[in-house]
Amino acid sequence: MLSRREFVVAAAGGVALSALPSYATFERRRGRLRVGVIGCGGRGTGAAADALNASPDTAVVALADVMAERVASARENLSKQEGISSRVTLTDATCFAGWDAYQRLLATDVDIVILATPPHFRPIHFQAAINAGKHVFMEKPVAVDGPGVRKVIEAAALADRKRLCVVAGTQRRHQSVYMEAMARLRGGEIGRVTGARCYWLQGGLWMNPRQAEWSDMEWQLRNWLYFTWLSGDHIVEQHVHNLDVMNWGLGATPLKANGMGGRQVRTDAAYGHVFDHFSIEYEYPGGVVVESKCRQIDGCQSRVDEVFCGTEGTLVVSPNGARVEGGKAWKFAGENPNPYVLEHTDLVRAIQSGEHVNEGKRIAESTLTAIMGRMSAYTGKTVTWEQALNSQEDLSPPAYEWGSLPVPAVAVPGKTKLV
Numbered sequence: 001m002l003s004r005r006e007f008v009v010a011a012a013g014g015v016a017l018s019a020l021p022s023y024a025t026f027e028r029r030r031g032r033l034r035v036g037v038i039g040c041g042g043r044g045t046g047a048a049a050d051a052l053n054a055s056p057d058t059a060v061v062a063l064a065d066v067m068a069e070r071v072a073s074a075r076e077n078l079s080k081q082e083g084i085s086s087r088v089t090l091t092d093a094t095c096f097a098g099w100d101a102y103q104r105l106l107a108t109d110v111d112i113v114i115l116a117t118p119p120h121f122r123p124i125h126f127q128a129a130i131n132a133g134k135h136v137f138m139e140k141p142v143a144v145d146g147p148g149v150r151k152v153i154e155a156a157a158l159a160d161r162k163r164l165c166v167v168a169g170t171q172r173r174h175q176s177v178y179m180e181a182m183a184r185l186r187g188g189e190i191g192r193v194t195g196a197r198c199y200w201l202q203g204g205l206w207m208n209p210r211q212a213e214w215s216d217m218e219w220q221l222r223n224w225l226y227f228t229w230l231s232g233d234h235i236v237e238q239h240v241h242n243l244d245v246m247n248w249g250l251g252a253t254p255l256k257a258n259g260m261g262g263r264q265v266r267t268d269a270a271y272g273h274v275f276d277h278f279s280i281e282y283e284y285p286g287g288v289v290v291e292s293k294c295r296q297i298d299g300c301q302s303r304v305d306e307v308f309c310g311t312e313g314t315l316v317v318s319p320n321g322a323r324v325e326g327g328k329a330w331k332f333a334g335e336n337p338n339p340y341v342l343e344h345t346d347l348v349r350a351i352q353s354g355e356h357v358n359e360g361k362r363i364a365e366s367t368l369t370a371i372m373g374r375m376s377a378y379t380g381k382t383v384t385w386e387q388a389l390n391s392q393e394d395l396s397p398p399a400y401e402w403g404s405l406p407v408p409a410v411a412v413p414g415k416t417k418l419v
Contacts, residue, residue, distance in 0.1 A: 032058055032059040033055075033057055033059070033111045033112055033348060033351060033352075034061045034062075034109060034110045034111045034112070035051050035052075035058055035059065035060045035111070035113075035114060036060075036062035036063070036064070036105045036106075036108065036110035036114070036134075037063050037113075037116065038064045038065070038101070038102045038114065038115050038116065038117060038125055039065060039114075039115060039117035039118075039121075040064070040065040040071050040073065040074035040116075041065075041070055041074075043116045043139055044065075044116030045077050045078065046340070047114045047116050047169070047340075047344075048060050048074070048114060049081055049084060050338075050340045050341045050343075051112070051114065051344040051348075052084035052087055052088070053084060053344075054344035054345040055344070055345060055348040056087075057348060057352065059087040059088070059089050060078060060087065060089070060090065061089050061094055061108075062090070062094040062095070062096070062108050062110055063075060063090060063094070063095045063096065064096040064101035064102050064105040065096075065097060065101060065117075066097065066098060066099055066101060066117075066221070067097065067221075068098075071095050071097050071101075072095075075088075075090050075095060078090075094108060099401075102121075102125050102128060106128055106132040106134065107132070110134060111134065111135060111351070112134065112135045112347070113125075113129045113134045113135070113136050113137070114138075114139075115137070115138040116138075118230040118231060119139075119141045119142065119144050119230065119231055119236070119237060120143075120148070120230045120395065120396070122138055122139075122142045122143060122148070122152070123142065123143050123148040123149075123151035126138055126152055127151055127152075127155040130155045130159045130162065133162065134164065135165045135166070135347065136164070136165070136166045136167070137167050137168075137347055138167075138168055138169065138360075138363075139168075139169040140168055140363055140366075140367070141232055141236050141240045141370060142168065142363050142364055142367050143368075143371070144228065144229060144236060144395050145371065145391065145394060146368070146389055146390060146391030146392070146393060147394045149367055149371065149388075149389065152360060152361075152363075152364040152367075153361055153364045155360065156361045156364065157361070159360055163356050164358075165347055165350045165356065165357045166357070166358045166359055166360040167343055167344075167357060167359050168343075168359045168362070169343065170366065171340050171342070172244065172245055172248075173244070173248065173343075173359070174342040175319065175339035175342065176337065176339075177319065177320075177322050177334070177336050178319075180322070180334065181315060181317040182248060184315065185249050185315055189313065189315075189327075189328045189330070190308060190312055190313035190314060190328075191310040191311035191313065191327075192310055192311045193309065193310050194288065194309055194310060194311060195288060195289050195290070195309045196246055196249065196250065196288065196289075196291075196306070196308045196309065197291045197292075197293075197307040197309075198243065198246055198290065198291075198292050198305070198306045199242065199293050199294070199303045199304060200241070200242050200293075200294040200295075200304050201293065201301060202295070202296060202304065203296065203297065203299070204266065204298050205225060207223060207225075207226070207271065208222045208223050209270065210223075215402045215405075216405035217402050217404075218402060220272070220407075223270075225272075226270075226271045226273070228273065228274060228374075228408070229395035229397060229408075231274070232370065232374065233274045233275055234275075234294060234296055235261070235275075235278045235374050235377070236370040236374055238294065238296075239292070239294035239370055240366055240369075240370045242292065242294075242304075243366055243370050243373075244363070244366035245317070246284075246306065247362075247365065247366050247369060249308050249315075250284050252285050253284075254282040254290070254385060255284065255285060255384065256282070256372075256382055256383060256385065257280050257281070257282050257283075257375075257376045257383050258281045258283075258376055258382045258383075259281065259373050259377040260278070260279055260280075260380070260413065261275040261280075261374075261377035263275050265298070266296070266297075272407060273408055273409065273410045275377065275378075276295065276296050276297050277293075277294070278293070278294050278295075279291075279292070279293050279377075280292040280293075280376065282369070282373070304318060304319070305317060305318035306318070310326075312326055313326025313329075314326055319339075368385070368388055368389060375391070375393075375418065377411075377413065378411035378416050379411070379413060379414075379416050379417065379418040380413030380416075383418065387418070391419055393419035
């Protein structure tokens with residue numbers, strides 16, 4: 001078992017290899033790019049399949065997860081998928097389980113690492129992957145607190161120095177409908193942007209009822225959505241997609257956030273201590289105000305999109321379409337290929353061409369945008385960008401081990417302290 005300090009020290013230096021950068025390794029071998037997956041749940045398994053579908057020059061060669069059953073499930077799933085199973089070249093020796101599984105995977109000769117564990121672990125695993133000289137695809141969000149964001153920004157800077165490619169799971173950035181919509185926004189087709197809104201409103205998600213044999217740690221890991229130390233709450237885990245589009249469209253990060261939220265429907269202890277709705281007002285440079293709303297409550301109106309209001313029109317964009325209402329009316333009518341595959345296609349292309357692509361700092365900033373909204377809603381206080389970035393609130397558990405782990409109280413605005 002690793003203490004929190006031992007876990008972090010191992011990530012920072014325990015697998016720092018002096019090997020050549022992965023691009024040089026690929027050039028020397030002139031074979032397929034070897035992909036390793038850290039985090040073998042549904043998203044990690046899906047991302048591995050996406051990487052295989054993205055290019056015939058990829059092969060999944062290693063898996064790692066804290067739980068052996070998830071490694072086995074991912075291995076079986078990938079080995080049965082039509083069209084890609086021949087490039088799943090896993091062996092018992094390249095499938096790792098346990099708290100140190102990520103370290104053992106990073107000590108292999110993989111070229112690309114997919115990071116898809118619960119978000120809390122992203123800064124630790126990202127730092128270790130860059131130290132080990134690996135290209136990275138990391139799922140969003142990339143942290144759950146200010147210290148984690150700072151660690152990701154630091155590791156992203158090291159990736160620049162090492163010329164390692166980093167792509168994040170903000171697939172809208174690689175999606176045709178969004179790319180064309182953002183080009184029109186930046187081209188001034190709705191005039192000067194005066195305000196914006198974004199929404200992720202949907203019903204509830206999965207929950208695994210607690211089993212008698214599970215420790216606190218295992219129960220929380222199996223229900224990671226509902227514990228802020230693991231997910232960041234759903235404003236961070238899910239709504240980060242919309243907030244990333246806000247930062248993209250406005251070409252900036254917010255100056256401050258003033259929000260509210262609560263836990264009105266998901267009140268059972270089975271749902272940990274997270275909120276089920278948030279409403280945040282973000283102020284961006286130039287006095288532009290963004291209204292942000294997210295909710296996970298059954299039986300309510302669903303909506304997932306982003307809206308930019310300008311002096312000459314309004315842009316509405318979602319994964320399924322985009323349109324401009326007003327002066328230069330427009331509606332997206334192009335092809336819109338699967339962006340979950342395209343983000344891996346773009347990563348592979350960059351590695352093979354020698355192009356340097358690094359989305360690490362950008363996704364860290366979008367993650368912090370979501371975190372500052374949560375901090376404001378939890379405390380009832382206005383939170384500035386500097387306060388969120390420099391926050392000393394570290395949500396990490398005291399140790400990474402299978403044992404007792406008390407659940408924090410549900411945040412109460414006006415009583416929960418801003419740290």
